Amino acid sequence: MNIHLTRRYRFAASHRLHSPQLGEEENKRVYGKCNNPYGHGHNYVVEVAVSGPVDPGTGMIANLSDMDAFVEREVIEPFDHTYLNEEISEFRERVPTTENICIEIFNRLREFPRAKLERVRVEETSLNSFEYTGEPVGSRQ
Amino acid sequence: MIYLTRKIEFSASHLYHNPAFSAEENRRVFGKCNNPHGHGHNYVLEVTVAGDPDPATGMVLDLKELKEILQREVTDRMDHRFLNYEVPELAGQIPTCENIATVIWRLLQPKITRGSLHRVRLYETPDLFVDCYGETNGAEAAPGGSR
Numbered sequence: 001m002n003i004h005l006t007r008r009y010r011f012a013a014s015h016r017l018h019s020p021q022l023g024e025e026e027n028k029r030v031y032g033k034c035n036n037p038y039g040h041g042h043n044y045v046v047e048v049a050v051s052g053p054v055d056p057g058t059g060m061i062a063n064l065s066d067m068d069a070f071v072e073r074e075v076i077e078p079f080d081h082t083y084l085n086e087e088i089s090e091f092r093e094r095v096p097t098t099e100n101i102c103i104e105i106f107n108r109l110r111e112f113p114r115a116k117l118e119r120v121r122v123e124e125t126s127l128n129s130f131e132y133t134g135e136p137v138g139s140r141q
Numbered sequence: 142m143i144y145l146t147r148k149i150e151f152s153a154s155h156l157y158h159n160p161a162f163s164a165e166e167n168r169r170v171f172g173k174c175n176n177p178h179g180h181g182h183n184y185v186l187e188v189t190v191a192g193d194p195d196p197a198t199g200m201v202l203d204l205k206e207l208k209e210i211l212q213r214e215v216t217d218r219m220d221h222r223f224l225n226y227e228v229p230e231l232a233g234q235i236p237t238c239e240n241i242a243t244v245i246w247r248l249l250q251p252k253i254t255r256g257s258l259h260r261v262r263l264y265e266t267p268d269l270f271v272d273c274y275g276e277t278n279g280a281e282a283a284p285g286g287s288r
Contacts, residue, residue, distance in 0.1 A: 001243050001273060008268040039167070050271075054243070057159055058170055059235030080173060 004118050005047040005061045009071055011080035014041035018085075039083060043121040044098075046075065046105060050115035052097040062114040074108040098124040102132040110134065144259055145201045146189045149211050153218035154181035155287060158225075170237075179223060184241075185264040186215060192256025202255035214248040217234040239266045242273040250275060 017034035018027050027035050034040070048071055052061045079088065084096040094100050106120040123129040156179040157171035167175045174180070177271045188211060192201040218228055224236040230244045242263040264270040 001246070002275065002277060003239055003242065004272040004274075006270050006272065054239045055235075057161065059157070059237035059240045061239055063170065078190065 001053070001115065002051070003054060003061060003094055004049045004051045005067075005115070006047055006119075007064065007067060007071070009046045009048065009068075009076055010043060011043060011046070011076050012043050013079055013084050014039045015084040015091070016040070017095055017097060019095050039085070043125050044073050044079075045129075047119075047121040048117070049119040049121075049141070050111060050118075051118045052115035062112075063079050066114050067112070070112055070114075071109065080116075098122050098128070098130045102130045104136060106132045133138075142191055143194060143201050144189050144190070144191050145204075145207075145256070146187050147204065147207050147211065148187050149216060150183060150185050152181060152183050153219050153222050153224050154179040155224040156180065157235050159222040159235060159239065177274070184219075185262075186211070186245065187261040189258075189261040190200055190253055191259040191260070195255075202253070206255075207253075210249065210252045214252060215245055218248075238263055238269065239270040239273075242271045245274045246275055250265050258283060 015034075016036065016039040016079070017031040018037075022030060048067070048079070050062055054061055082088065084091050084101070086092070088096070088104070090104050091100070094104075102120055102122045105122065106117065109117050109120065117134065119131055119133050121129055121131040148279065155174075156176060157174040158167050158177070159170075161249055162170065188207070190202060194201055218230075219241075222228060224231055224241065228236075228244070231240065234240045234244075242261050243254065245263065246258065246261045249261065256277065261273040263273075
């Protein structure tokens with residue numbers, strides 16, 4: 001059976017969309033309100049999907065307590081109630097759009113030892129969301 | 142190809158306990174879910190059927206027919222039941238979301254004769270769900286992989 005197990009997690013954080021590769025005017029034009037120098041925040045929802053054989057002894061692909069502890073340690077604890085641009089080192093180099101947050105979370109969870117990571121989906125608000133399945137970024141360009 | 146999804150809800154109780162494990166191991170592996178009295182959930186089931194619309198009716202399959210199949214195969218079997226003891230298809234298995242979704246897939250797959258069963262998504266809570274795609278590896282190619 002091909003089965004995926006998905007769990008939803010939450011964190012709240014602030015960010016500012018500003019690219020050092022663009023000028024002030026260009027940043028304002030591209031990012032609009034999200035370029036506000038003081039930043040702004042969201043309640044992010046992260047969906048983590050894993051797959052693998054169902055253990056006949058437990059009936060589980062992965063024990064949720066192992067999965068919760070791993071996601072908590074790798075993502076929720078470092079990201080929750082932070083200013084992503086300053087406090088997550090990867091976003092000092094890269095603009096913390098939800099696209100990049102999704103990729104960064106996938107990379108942090110890639111090594112989950114109990115099951116294969118299939119997909120990370122991040123909701124920035126209830127109206128927009130992004131999914132990443134781990135293919136090399138730029139491979140479809 | 143069109144993917145059509147129908148949603149139903151059912152409420153049931155269960156507990157996780159493996160008789161091959163010691164009492165201590167059962168508590169360690171299954172935590173609160175090992176409570177011998179059981180506990181319950183409002184399960185939400187989304188069933189997705191893939192197919193081309195019939196040119197005469199414009200339908201992949203008649204939703205009324207799908208509704209009846211879901212009522213007969215799932216609701217009548219599982220709604221307001223203690224899954225460990227009252228659903229023979231789950232006998233001898235731990236009634237996790239993974240195993241319940243697999244049982245539901247096996248019950249529905251032969252009954253869906255117009256279009257083909259694409260996905261069974263079972264929510265145990267709004268924050269935990271399982272997608273079952275049967276024996277195929279078609280999940281990657283189709284839309285709605287894991288929403």
